[in-house]
Amino acid sequence: MDALLFLVFAAIAVICGINLVVQTHPISSALSLVGVMGALAALYLLLGGEFIAAAQLVVYAGAIMVLFVFVIMLLNAGTERKLAIRPWGKYLGAPLLLLFLGMMAYLIQRILPPSSPVVFGAFQGGTPAEIGRSLFTVYLLPFEVTSVLILIAILGAIVLARKEVD
């Protein structure tokens, strides 16, 4: 059952990821990215990350993607022109990408210690209670620093979007 769920959601994620790359209209790419994020949220649940799965849906698929769709609508972004791939990219790109993937797969098989298969419910450390406990004890300083980061980002976004840059 766990393997079936993994394969289904992995297939959804990969298909939506390929769709993101091949679509020429940005809104199709945005909807594909929402599909990837939804599938990843299901995979996080399988891995025992309840809080992260919820945050993925609320923050990524909810907030960030709405921002993207809003900007696409605001700028009235249309289909992009046919891309002209440079010759070296055409003949070198795919082999290099496959080489990268092969190397990653080899390293993962090689380095990862032999571990038991992923079973739903085997790891209970991802509950909101556990996350909150380590977020407010061990990771308190980084957590506070992110609040400053967000404040700076909001101020920067307001300044950038308002000012008339010459």
Place this chain on the structure above:
Amino acid sequence: MPLGPLPAAVPPSWYLTLSAILFALGVLGFLLRRNIITVFMSIELMLNAVNLSFVTFSYVLKRADGHIFSFFVMVVAAAEAAVGLAIILTVFKNRQTLEIDEVSTLKN
């Protein structure tokens, strides 16, 4: 990876391989697409792929730290999306284009 009848559960390395595939797709979109918004969405795809490996490592090591890291990645991605989209708005306001090849003032 042994091929045969479907096992009841998959090893964590399959999750990491999926993460590598999604990251490669993100790189592909980043390099191939010409629309600045799609390029930006490819970056988000790469961040998501890395998040998946963080959560998988968290499962393998039976610690919650990977979840915290992916939480921080989400926070940084939110900040980056806000600033990046503001930059895209400003670029569009000044140049009336979303094609990255046409924004080439720094070239030559």
